[in-house]
Amino acid sequence: MTDPDRIIHEPARLRILTLLSGVDSADFKFLLSALGLTKGNLSSHIDRLERAGYVDVKKSFNGKIPHTEYRLTRTGRKALASYWGLLDEIRSQGGSGSGRASLGDAK
């Protein structure tokens, strides 16, 4: 069995990607308010995801206020789908719980 993707296999990054998978794009403020991370943590995680090519970052201005939007790339979407698939496989082989992967599994 292949190893899980180390970039995604961290709860905060998994949450960011899963959340972005449901929308076209989300801004920094939304990710911050939904995930409850600190600004520094969120920036650091996003930076890693961007370097891996999983997230696309678009910076702009709303008047004089900087505005940053994040979008899941096609690569990111594929990686996330295969990650959840792998986690489900592991859980079904273990036969524990509900057989569905949880966010805590990434710990």
Place this chain on the structure above:
Amino acid sequence: MNEPVDVEGGLDDPRELGKWARVFGQHQRGIAVAVNLVIFLLLCATGGPLWYLVGEGYRYGNMGLFWGSIAGVVLWAAAVVYMSIPRWGGKLQERIVRRLFGSAGHVTIGVRQTDKRRRLLMVAIVAFMACIAASVVFSFLFHPPTKYMQPISALYMVPFLVALTLLMRPAVGLIALIWPMLYGLHAVLIVAGAPILFTGRWDGLNMVLPTCGYGILAGVVSYAYSRYALRKLRRLARTGLTDADADAEATQP
């Protein structure tokens, strides 16, 4: 390993983070519609009395009242023009919405635009405009009782709002259908003789209140649902993740 996230007594799939983010995105714009309609109502509510005062000032020869009201009407007309131009009024509305309701941030969900969908949208808008024009002509020619103004408008307003909501899917949630549903129900109640009619000088409210009132209600309900989605999202996202975990992960290579 942690167990699947238990939110409000039920076992939720963590992949529902995406689902709730989507629900939030689909309904957060409801408040922008409500703010838009409130501004429209305020403009209606100020314009009517100003024109009334102009007439009263002229009738009773009170030039102070007359010219004061004229100045008010000029300002009111300028406000109407300003708010009607998307570049100015649209931006102002956007700023109001962001300032009052933007604390949770913003997500976008695009409408999958196809040629067929674009054509249908255009047909719906043109048909709606034609129906408005036809109903105005009909009113001038046949003077239908005031009682039937809203029910007649419901014949085209309800299909238009339903079509608009469906054509804007998935960017707009189905909660937006509250507006046409209540508008249609209002029309049925009026025809059935329910005592919900304004008469005399207030009869204009028979159109304004159902149009704006149900629109505002739908916007507020939609926004409330987006807040519920955000609450679910936060619970789901924060379960099993401590600050220490987040710090540790952020520093990992």
